[in-house]
Amino acid sequence: MNCNTCGTPLGDADLVCPSCSKATSEVAQPKPTARMVTSKLSEYYQIEFQKIQTSNEQYKGKWNWAAFLAGPIWAFTKGLKEIVVIYALAILFTFGISVLAYAVIFGLRGNYIYYTKLMKGRVLII
Numbered sequence: 001m002n003c004n005t006c007g008t009p010l011g012d013a014d015l016v017c018p019s020c021s022k023a024t025s026e027v028a029q030p031k032p033t034a035r036m037v038t039s040k041l042s043e044y045y046q047i048e049f050q051k052i053q054t055s056n057e058q059y060k061g062k063w064n065w066a067a068f069l070a071g072p073i074w075a076f077t078k079g080l081k082e083i084v085v086i087y088a089l090a091i092l093f094t095f096g097i098s099v100l101a102y103a104v105i106f107g108l109r110g111n112y113i114y115y116t117k118l119m120k121g122r123v124l125i126i
């Protein structure tokens with residue numbers, strides 16, 4: 001690889017560019033791993049997210065009781081504003097009828113939704 005600033009070829013072990021002295025950590029940004037992103041989370045989510053990532057997202061997380069029972073509150077505490085909005089709309093426009101359906105979806109996919117939010121910055125359900 002080459003230095004981003006001056007284009008000088010760099011060795012793998014170079015921490016700073018030998019030509020312009022810029023730190024080479026900016027050159028090679030490693031992709032964030034689940035372990036890095038989730039290091040501040042509880043063990044439950046660390047294990048879940050590790051599984052999701054190592055399965056190449058074939059594994060979508062196990063049933064999440066907190067997401068099922070406390071949907072909007074769970075979503076709010078995880079910073080999942082999109083989910084809070086979906087609940088609010090469901091309550092407003094279907095008079096709460098679809099809330100149970102959403103509760104099941106979030107129980108099933110809560111961990112995966114949370115994972116995609118942290119790892120990709122957007123909420124994905126499938």
Ligand SMILES: [Zn+2]
Binds near residue numbers: 003
């Ligand atoms: Zn350089």
